[in-house]
Amino acid sequence: MAAIDQSTVGNRLLRALPEQAFAALRPHLTALDLPLRYVLTEANEPNEFVYFVESGLGSVVATSSDDERIEVGHVGREGLGGYHVVLMTDRTPNRTFMQTPGTGLSVPVPAFLDILDGHKAARDLFLRYVHSCEVQLAHSALANGRYSMQERLARWLLMCHDRLGGDHLLLTHEFLALMLGVRRSGVTNELHILEGIHAIKATRGNVRVVDRERLEEVAGGCYGLPEREYERLIGLTISTAMRQAS
Numbered sequence: 001m002a003a004i005d006q007s008t009v010g011n012r013l014l015r016a017l018p019e020q021a022f023a024a025l026r027p028h029l030t031a032l033d034l035p036l037r038y039v040l041t042e043a044n045e046p047n048e049f050v051y052f053v054e055s056g057l058g059s060v061v062a063t064s065s066d067d068e069r070i071e072v073g074h075v076g077r078e079g080l081g082g083y084h085v086v087l088m089t090d091r092t093p094n095r096t097f098m099q100t101p102g103t104g105l106s107v108p109v110p111a112f113l114d115i116l117d118g119h120k121a122a123r124d125l126f127l128r129y130v131h132s133c134e135v136q137l138a139h140s141a142l143a144n145g146r147y148s149m150q151e152r153l154a155r156w157l158l159m160c161h162d163r164l165g166g167d168h169l170l171l172t173h174e175f176l177a178l179m180l181g182v183r184r185s186g187v188t189n190e191l192h193i194l195e196g197i198h199a200i201k202a203t204r205g206n207v208r209v210v211d212r213e214r215l216e217e218v219a220g221g222c223y224g225l226p227e228r229e230y231e232r233l234i235g236l237t238i239s240t241a242m243r244q245a246s
Helices: 012-016 019-028 083-087 109-118 120-146 149-164 173-180 184-196 212-222 225-234 240-244
Strands: 030-034 039-041 049-063 069-075 095-108 200-203 206-209
Touching (some): 019 095, 019 120, 083 120, 095 109, 149 184, 149 212, 173 184
Antiparallel strands (some): 039 095, 049 069
């Protein structure tokens, strides 16, 4: 298998790594397909690998003791599946699985931890990424508490658009309902409203972004700040650059 070239990797964290750290990590990178429902992190089980997503979309889901579920985050080519490992935690109660199929690069956890121990700049980069995830989570709570369903839907669609690199988002109504913590019928109604203002076109299992600027107008203040924080901390944009790299 040909060596993985840092200049052509799709994952933004790998692209941002210092050259020496990437060179040390490269022998441990294994390319793999990430099919629909592929589990990146199983709840309450130690990770064997961390995953650098190259394409597709992972969904981070929190589940309560009485089996209530809601999506609390995304992992696309901007991020790392299993990022709790950066915090020296071997497991998490959250489950992360592929909601849209794609590809990625896996690294055994012991090798990844060796890189963190041996390369301070790499450790600092991944810690900044974890912080950006915490900011994104905080803004999900803010959106859920202070913004309408339509605004929240627009925000989640923008977040998916950022990570999937293309205008066609392979998202089912069931998944959108999970993302927002609402009934499927409520999502369908809100999608019709966004279609009515020509921001999107929704068909079975697919949402096409027609006018991103209109979506941003609808989302208002609940979208944008975490994305700017990612750019400040990582040095690469989470949206435009990623779509151009597709």
